[in-house]
């Protein structure tokens with residue numbers, strides 16, 4: 601996962617690409633969902649208190665061990681299964697309590713990419729995709745063009761007139777994907793869409809999904825174990841034993857990792873550990889003119905500036921002297937935490953400032969887990985005086 605600095609900075613980290621928080625921007629909202637297979641004594645709980653809010657235009661990757669409930673979750677969101685407890689809102693429709701007929705109506709607005717392709721064996725690739733356009737009031741010629749274009753984008757331009765029997769597993773998978781996305785549905789649910797594909801075709805599929813999210817604001821939920829496609833996600837949700845065990849905002853995490861690894865304390869940490877630290881950081885806002893930390897106070901948090909400018913000043917013999925200016929990507933506050941000493945300077949917000957900050961407890965836990973405390977201290981003292 602690499603991204604140029606500027607690219608990360610340019611994105612609004614509160615609201616990932618194409619998605620803005622607020623009314624009308626929610627695609628899927630899951631509240632307090634439990635799910636059981638079987639009934640009575642043999643009932644098995646496979647989902648535990650799932651809460652999730654997915655914004656329009658987001659690509660969410662759901663991962664987790666086999667049997668953790670990913671497909672079950674996807675089928676509930678897609679109205680392929682009835683909810684037992686809790687609520688799921690899909691755009692403006694509450695799924696709880698829908699009749700079977702109403703469920704079918706909801707499914708019309710969803711593009712499904714599931715493992716069993718269900719292609720029509722007697723129809724060509726083009727005709728299979730064309731089927732999905734039946735309900736659209738478009739001239740036939742436009743439908744053909746649309747079907748051909750999507751198949752072309754998925755590398756099947758040479759296979760338009762082939763029937764599934766003459767296509768490889770990966771090619772069939774791509775026809776199924778073309779069929780699911782040709783209508784640019786507002787929601788696309790995909791279960792292991794790249795499992796049968798080689799690297800290049802997998803990339804084509806992901807690029808297409810990314811374009812649909814960015815240009816059409818399609819919301820896309822992908823269940824996958826394929827680490828090659830993680831970089832396309834806005835969010836990575838991990839499900840373990842039917843529970844959400846982590847929920848990661850990818851751009852925010854990359855932003856944080858990229859800058860905190862310049863702090864000596866975090867310098868040698870592996871991406872995995874850095875990601876852990878990033879997940880514990882909270883966004884805090886400070887109005888222009890306010891103090892973020894004050895000289896003499898006990899240290900309680902480590903800060904990384906996300907937006908705005910702050911000034912560092914030191915008070916000595918009754919006079920205050922400005923010693924540095926900090927901007928996006930700069931961090932401060934680790935020394936007092938490491939030494940357990942009062943703050944040696946005041947950092948004030950010169951403009952409105954937002955920081956990602958880590959509590960002292962989390963900071964010290966991360967440091968101790970990683971390396972000997974003395975080693976950290978030595979590193980830090982050596983490379984930083986402020």
Ligand SMILES: Nc1ncnc2c1ncn2[C@@H]1O[C@H](COP(=O)(O)OP(=O)(O)OP(=O)(O)O)[C@@H](O)[C@H]1O
Pocket residue numbers: 637638646664665666667668669670671672673
């Ligand atoms: N129709 C069913 N009847 C009973 N139990 C089921 C049914 N479908 C799934 N389960 C069980 O529910 C749990 C969650 O299954 P699910 O298919 O959602 O897992 P998954 O995360 O998609 O796994 P995988 O990565 O293997 O596809 C598993 O323990 C599974 O055995």
Ligand SMILES: [Mg+2]
Pocket residue numbers: 670671672791
């Ligand atoms: Mg599954």
